[in-house]
Amino acid sequence: MKKFVVRYGAMRYLGVVECDDEAARGLFHGVKIVVRTARGLEVATVLCETNDEKIAQIPNLTDPPTFARRVDESDEYELQKIKAGEKDDFERCSKIIRRMKIAMTLVRVERVFGGERVVVYYVADGRVDFRELVRALAAEFQTRVEMKQIGVRDETKLLADVGDCGREVCCNSYLVAMPPVSMKMAKLQKATLDPTKVSGRCGRLKCCLRYEYDFYNELQNASPAIGETVATPDGRGKVVALELFAQRVVVELEDGGRQSFEVAELDRRRRSRRRDDSPNDGEIGETCPNERRFKRRFQPRGGENGAQEPRRDEPQTFDDAEN
DSSP, rough: EEEEEEETTTEEEEEEEOHHHHHHTTTOOOEEEEETTTTTTEEEEEEEEEHHHHHHTOSSSSSSOOOOOOHHHHHHHHHHHHHTTHHHHHHHHHHHHHHOOOEEEEEEEEEESSEEEEEEEEESSSOOOOOHHHHHHHHHTTTTTEEEEHHHHHHHHHOBBBBTTTBOGGGTTTOOSSSOHHHHHHTTOEEEEEHHHOOOOOOSGGGGGTHHHHHHHHHHHHSSOOOEEETTTTTEEEEEEEEETEEEEEEEEETTTTEEEEEGGOOSSOOOOTTSOOOOOTTTTEEEEEEEEHHHHSSOOTTTTSSSSOOOOOOOOSSSOBB
16 A cells, blocks of 8 residues: 545645555655545645555644545546636625625635535634524525635635745645744844834735744854953954854954954853843853843842842733734
8 A cells, every 4th residue: 555645625734645556656745646635535736656654744744544546537627617606705704794794704715526515714803603604505506505614824825826926836736734923033034124024925924034034043053142351363252243144243342343243253162041041141251231220120129138029011022922
């Protein structure tokens, strides 16, 4: 038995199918097959052959679909018929929603290949009571209706085509799960903080900000912090700027002037630190520029020996991950 990773459905689900050597002959990337899933008969696209070791590394796999057959001419004709009727299905569903005055935004209507069900994707604020709507849609389409509420990222996954980079949007091409993205990633990579430029088609932070974040984070951990005193070939000085990607730092020397050095040229004789350590985590004996402000913020109101609890009202930041 051979195993293949396949993709199917409007939401581009991933699954693994097994088939014997005879059925697997001629199966390669891009070949379409008919599989049976929990939703019914569906047309899937073969991505690659796989094994148990590789399967364990694939996230968000659905229940294993069952191989039915290869797509033949009659299946191709049925696929074209379903695709041609998508616009009509959408209009019929949208008309019923407007008539019933339900507060929801219709995104897409997917008709499963085997005709077992129709999946309605929608966006709404909070929960929606669609029991009457489901009955009306079931009578309209004469099949089982499944309502699926999605978010704005999934809406883009269903509708978007090309991103700002000029290529097909990642969520509609290969991404399986939407990675968490925060403004901290944009700041670390020195990207512009203009919301209109760091936001994708969905209006949220671009997923591509996540791709190189781990690499930039490694470079940051290997570099001295801004404000840290280091020893250079031209004497001691304070780090005033970082060029993470080039692995260079700008140092303000004690005898005046600024000069750029490679990180490897600096004297690394300092204790190891983490970016989430306390602000005064530089070289022993040096004072962090923010140390006094840090102490004032967390100083107990009654003094060092006061009975009151320290203040916890830190200012709001923009480093929270967006969903």
